[in-house]
Amino acid sequence: MGLALDILTIAQVLILIFGGVVIFYASKSYSRNKSRSILFLAIGFAFVTIGAVAAGVAFELSVDIYTVEAIQAVCQAIGFFIIVYSLVGTKE
Numbered sequence: 001m002g003l004a005l006d007i008l009t010i011a012q013v014l015i016l017i018f019g020g021v022v023i024f025y026a027s028k029s030y031s032r033n034k035s036r037s038i039l040f041l042a043i044g045f046a047f048v049t050i051g052a053v054a055a056g057v058a059f060e061l062s063v064d065i066y067t068v069e070a071i072q073a074v075c076q077a078i079g080f081f082i083i084v085y086s087l088v089g090t091k092e
Contacts, residue, residue, distance in 0.1 A: 015052045019049025027042045037090040044082035051072045051074070051076045
């Protein structure tokens with residue numbers, strides 16, 4: 001189980017790094033263009049990233065696996081909904 005936990009930790013760190021990079025560039029693009037779709041895209045990726053990291057932290061704090069998965073699933077569902085909205089639902 002030690003190797004699996006190490007892989008999980010590395011994956012969580014990579015999600016945080018790459019999610020942060022996407023959020024940074026989307027936010028930077030929003031500040032230049034003031035495009036609502038880019039703003040919602042950044043917010044959606046923030047939810048997806050936060051959900052993954054929060055689940056990893058909850059797991060490390062020995063929260064039961066069902067709660068960990070619920071945290072991740074809810075944050076990711078909200079994030080992906082916002083991403084879809086940014087792609088098809090916003091009117092500039």
